[in-house]
Amino acid sequence: MATAAEPLTITISENAAKHVGAFMSSEGKANGVLRVGVKGGGCSGLTYVLDFVDNARETDKIIVQNGVTLAIDKKSYIFLAGTELDYSGGLNGKGFIFNNPNAKKACGCGTSFSV
Amino acid sequence: MSATNSEQINYLALRHACGVVARDEAPATGRLFITGEDALDLLNRLSTNKLEVLPEGQGVTTVITNPDGRVVDLVALVALDNGMWSLTSPGYAQTVVDWLDMYTFTEDITVADHTNDTFHLTVAGPSALPTIAACTPDARELALDTATRVQIANASVVVWRRLAGGADAYEILGDAGQRESVLAALVDAGAELTSAAAWEAHRIVNGMPIIDAEFGLFNNPLEARLLGFISETKGCYTGQEILARLQTYNKIQRRLMAVDLDSLVATGTKLMNHEGRNAGQITSVTKTPNGVKGLALVITKFATAGTTLTVDPTGTATLHEPAYALATELIGE
Numbered sequence: 001m002a003t004a005a006e007p008l009t010i011t012i013s014e015n016a017a018k019h020v021g022a023f024m025s026s027e028g029k030a031n032g033v034l035r036v037g038v039k040g041g042g043c044s045g046l047t048y049v050l051d052f053v054d055n056a057r058e059t060d061k062i063i064v065q066n067g068v069t070l071a072i073d074k075k076s077y078i079f080l081a082g083t084e085l086d087y088s089g090g091l092n093g094k095g096f097i098f099n100n101p102n103a104k105k106a107c108g109c110g111t112s113f114s115v
Numbered sequence: 116m117s118a119t120n121s122e123q124i125n126y127l128a129l130r131h132a133c134g135v136v137a138r139d140e141a142p143a144t145g146r147l148f149i150t151g152e153d154a155l156d157l158l159n160r161l162s163t164n165k166l167e168v169l170p171e172g173q174g175v176t177t178v179i180t181n182p183d184g185r186v187v188d189l190v191a192l193v194a195l196d197n198g199m200w201s202l203t204s205p206g207y208a209q210t211v212v213d214w215l216d217m218y219t220f221t222e223d224i225t226v227a228d229h230t231n232d233t234f235h236l237t238v239a240g241p242s243a244l245p246t247i248a249a250c251t252p253d254a255r256e257l258a259l260d261t262a263t264r265v266q267i268a269n270a271s272v273v274v275w276r277r278l279a280g281g282a283d284a285y286e287i288l289g290d291a292g293q294r295e296s297v298l299a300a301l302v303d304a305g306a307e308l309t310s311a312a313a314w315e316a317h318r319i320v321n322g323m324p325i326i327d328a329e330f331g332l333f334n335n336p337l338e339a340r341l342l343g344f345i346s347e348t349k350g351c352y353t354g355q356e357i358l359a360r361l362q363t364y365n366k367i368q369r370r371l372m373a374v375d376l377d378s379l380v381a382t383g384t385k386l387m388n389h390e391g392r393n394a395g396q397i398t399s400v401t402k403t404p405n406g407v408k409g410l411a412l413v414i415t416k417f418a419t420a421g422t423t424l425t426v427d428p429t430g431t432a433t434l435h436e437p438a439y440a441l442a443t444e445l446i447g448e
Contacts, residue, residue, distance in 0.1 A: 040218025041160025043356035045182035075220050105182065107356050114182040 008081035010036065010063055010070060016087040016096060017066035024052055033069045035060075036085065037076035042112025044105055046079060048098050079115060123404055125313030129280075130320075133242035134309035135301045136280075138235040139294070142311070145208025146229045146288065149215075150198035153222035158192070161218055161353050163336060165346040169194040174260040174277055176344050176443075178336045179214060180354030184361070186330045187214055189341065191286075193262045193275050200262075200273060200288060202235070204326040218353075234294035238306055239284035239317065247274065247285055249304035250297075259283065268296040280314055281321025281439035316401040320408050322373045322437025328382065328398045329371055329410055337361055338412060340371040343443030369395060370418035371440060374432040376400065376407040385427040388417055394424050397432070410437065 012020070012034075024032050029052045037049040056062055056071035063070040072080060083100040087093075094110065103113035128134040138144045149158075159166035164177035174193035181187055188211050191202040203211045208230045215226050238247055248254035253265035254274075262275035270293035275286040289297060302308055324330050330339035335358060337345075345358065361367050372395075379402055386394040395413035402408075413434065417424065422434045 037220060039160070039220050039222070040157060041353060042351050043182070043354065045218070045353045047160075047351075073221050107351075112351065 010072060010077070010080050010082075011084045012063075012065050012068055012070060013084060013086045014066050015089075016085045017068045019087045019089070019096070020068050027052055029054065033071045035071050036080065037073055038079045043107035043109075044112040044114040046114060047112045049076075050096060122310055122313050122316075125307055125309040126316050126403060128307035129240050129309055129313060129317040131241065133238060133240040133246040133306045134313065134317075135298065135306035136237045136239065136309045136311070136314045137298070138237050138286075138314075139230075139233075139291075140311065142205030143230065144205055144235050145201075145203030145211065146233045146235060147201040147203065147208060147211065148196070148198050148227045148229055149192075149201055149224065150227075151222065151224035154199065154224040157215065157219065157222050157224055159349070159352065161215070162190070163341075163345040163352060163354075163358070165349040166192075167349075169199065171195065172261050172263055174262055174275055176260075176277070178341055178344050179211065180336065180352070180358070181332065182353055182357075184335045184354035184357035185332045186326070186334065186336050186339070186341075187211070187332070188326060189330070189336075189344070191277060193260075193273070193277075195262055195264070195273060200275075202286065207326060232291050234287075234289055234291050234297070236287045236294075236298060236301065237279050237284050237314075238287060238301060239280055239282060242305065243283075243285050246301060246304045246306050247287075250300045257285075262286075268293070268300040270297050272297060278323075278439065278442065280318040281323025282317070312401075315399075316403050316408075319399045319401045319410055320403060321439050322371075322410065322441075323439040324371055324410065324437075325399075329412065334369065334412070335361065335367075337367045338369045338371065340437060340440030341443070342440070367415055369412040370415050371398075371437055372411050372413045372418050372420075373435040373437040374409045374411045375435065376409050376426060376432050377430050379407055380409075380426055380430060386411060386413065386417075386424040386432055387427060388424060391425075397426070 032052050033056050035051040035053045038046050060071040061077050086097045102115045106113045162177040162179045171194050176191045179187040188207045192199045208228050212226050250267045251265045257276040260277050272289035324339040384397045388394045394417040397411050400409035420436050424432045426432050
C-alpha cells in the first residue's frame with residue numbers, strides 16, 4: 001500500500017539556531033520571531049530574506065525548532081520547502097546558509113537563486 | 116510600408132511635420148497602472164535601469180530580464196496620479212502583469228491592466244509640440260521623459276514626452292471614452308492620422324528595436340543595443356550577473372545594426388559575409404521614399420558601420436549604426 005509522503009518542512013540547524021538566538025538577544029528581540037522568506041530580485045531572480053520581527057502574521061507558516069520560531073509567508077514556503085537553514089562561521093564562513101533543494105541555480109555570491 | 120501615396124504622406128508627416136498614431140489599435144501597446152509602497156523597489160529588483168527614486172512626472176524606460184538575462188519586455192514607466200503608468204510592448208501587458216505577480220511575495224504592489232479602458236495616441240514629428248499646444252491651454256514644453264496632465268477636448272489626458280518609435284514624441288493617454296474627441300482635436304490642429312505601416316517605417320528608420328523582432332526571450336538586451344536602459348551601478352537585479360559577464364568579457368554574440376537594402380526582403384532573411392559565412396539576419400524591413408531600410412542582428416565581428424554584407428541569395432546590405440541606440444546610449448551615460 002502506498003504511504004503518503006512526509007510533507008517537506010523548513011529546518012534550522014542547532015548551530016544556526018544558536019547564532020539566531022545570540023543575534024536576537026543582541027537586538028533586544030529575545031522573544032521575537034525569525035522571518036524567513038524569499039523576494040524577487042538578485043541576479044538569479046529570487047533572493048533569500050532573513051529578518052527579526054516581533055510577531056508572525058496570521059497567514060504565516062510557523063515552525064518552532066531548536067528554540068527558534070520561524071515565520072514563513074505562504075508563497076515563500078513554496079520555494080523554501082525542504083530547506084535547511086545552517087550557519088557557517090569562522091574567518092572563511094559565509095554566515096547563514098540556505099541549503100535549498102529547490103534551487104537549481106545560484107548566483108556567484110550565493111544570495112540569489114532560481115528554481 | 117508599401118508605396119501607396121497615403122502611406123508615404125503619413126511617413127513624411129512623422130519625419131517632417133506631425134503625425135498622430137493610434138497605438139491602441141493592433142498591435143496595441145499594453146497600459147498598466149502600478150501602485151503600492153513597494154512597487155518601485157520591486158521593479159528596481161526585476162529590471163535593468165535604476166529605479167530607486169521616480170519623482171512625480173518623471174519617466175524612465177527599463178528592461179525586465181529573466182534570470183538568464185533574456186528580455187521579458189521593455190517597459191516605459193512614468194510616475195503620475197499617485198502611481199506609475201506603464202507602457203508595455205504590444206500584446207505584452209498580461210506577460211508583465213504575470214511576471215510581476217510571480218515575483219511578488221509580501222510586497223505592497225497592485226498592477227492594474229487598463230489596456231482595454233484607456234486610449235494611447237502618439238504624436239510625433241518636429242511639429243508635435245505646437246500641434247498639441249493648439250489643442251490645450253495647458254501645453255508647456257516638457258523635458259524628455261517627463262509627463263503631466265492637460266485638458267484636450269475637455270478630457271484630462273496624460274502627455275508624456277519620450278523617445279517613442281525611436282524618436283522624440285508625445286504619448287497621450289486617457290480614458291477610452293474620450294479617445295475620439297482627443298484624436299479629432301489633434302487632427303483638427305494639423306496632425307496627420309498616420310497608419311501603423313508608416314509608424315513601423317518611422318521606427319525602423321530610427322533604428323528602434325521591438326520585441327519579437329530584435330529582442331525577446333531569444334536574446335539579451337545588449338544584443339538589441341538597449342545599453343542606455345541598463346544601469347551598471349545599481350547593483351543586483353534579475354539577470355544582472357549574466358549581463359555583466361557578457362559585457363566584461365566581450366561575449367555579446369550579435370549586435371543590432373541598421374541596414375540599407377537594395378530590395379525588399381522578408382524578415383528572417385540571412386546575411387552572409389563575402390566568404391558566404393553566416394553573418395546574421397534581417398529582423399525588420401520597410402520601404403521608404405529614401406529606399407529600403409531595415410534592422411538586423413549581425414554577428415558581432417561583422418557588425419561594423421560601412422560593412423556590406425550579402426543578403427541571401429544575391430542582394431546587399433550596408434550596415435549603419437542605429438540612431439536610437441546611439442541616442443539612448445548617450446542618455447544612459
